[in-house]
Amino acid sequence: MEDSFKHKGMRKKLIEELRYFGITEERVLDAMMKIPRHFFLDLAFVEQAYSNVAFQIGVGQTISHPRTVAYQTQLLNPQRGQKILEIGTGSGYQTSVLCEMGARVYSMERQKELFIKSRKIISQLGYTPKLFFGDGYKGMPSYAPYDGIIVTCGAPFIPEALVEQLKPGGKMIIPVGEGAKQIMHQVTKNPDGTLQVDQFGEFSFVPMLEKVAK
Template identity: 55%
Template sequence: MDQNDNPRHQGLRKKLVDGLKIKGIRNENVLAAIGEVPRHLFMDSGFVNFAYKDQAFPIGAGQTISQPYTVAFQTQLLEVEKNQKVLEVGTGSGYQAAVLCAMGAKVFTIERQKELYNKVHKFLPAIGYSPACFFGDGYKGLPTLAPFDRIIVTAGAPTVPLPLKYQLKVGGKMVIPVGDNNKQEMYVVNRVGENDYRIEKHGRFLFVPMLKGIVNF
């Protein structure tokens, strides 16, 4: 994998950020993080030339690296602030975790595919991002480390998992795509009281399905 981040890559990232602005991404911290994180390092070598196109690409284990617009849109909805404790469900390539780290969040990320976990928990620190990485079932979250200020789910769930709702701090919010395997609605779940949640819906997306259990190979 090419570890270089050269002026050409930086120029392509600037072009990507300009495109995200045109598509309606306004949060300056989100745009700055997308402009910083070298997305080409997260891609298989065959896709490196496509790294700064606004498209999703395969990363192995039946997973994808999300479209930059989707990453930016979810992150903008999250309204994450510096030093907030953020749980990411579905580490995948590690790109979303790196974006959150670049925004100054304290990131805890969980991945159910051992193959992806093994790769990412070594790779991210090597390129300068150090979230706390965990191998486990995202449906269960990380109860021993809860509560979290923010939770972001990067796979489509049929419903909002109860354990994740309970791990959200009062006053916190979770961004999660909810629906069947064909299409999901982007939910923002606000925990407004001990037993009181408010849900906003923000358009339709298509994610890989959120699966239970772990894949230990």
């Protein structure tokens, strides 16, 4: 797929819009400027790819609003070389943003169709995260602990397994709540193992499901 001057112009306009909405971390904005979001969408949506809206990507899942991706990434604030666990690869767009920022990304997807599709797109862009097909509630303990965890679907609660896989001093960004809306949580694990939980407003995500879809 082509990444034309027109697409880059639309991307630049999106970045300006994200600044207006309070995204101030230049590393996040730079990464999102470099990644062609339209690669992750069906051809029918290419012209709308840089609007601040979510789109269906199949099997009842969506690619998140650019504003949501930017906001979660800014809260996580991944540093180059840090080990980040992503729950919900989805389209692969958020995964690619984290990779572009220099994180070592481990990403898990429960929908086989999306797992296969996103793996192909991410590879075409030249990124090399470790991608897994499985239950996000369980995380990926064999590669733990993680400097950060980002959950890209609405969880009814904060999974204990994910907390256990978080490194002391690390933090998890997770939308929590059942129903149409969730509250964005930042869970920081203190050196003594206790947790500090902060909330950052209301968002809307597809639900985090337990059973793996074959």
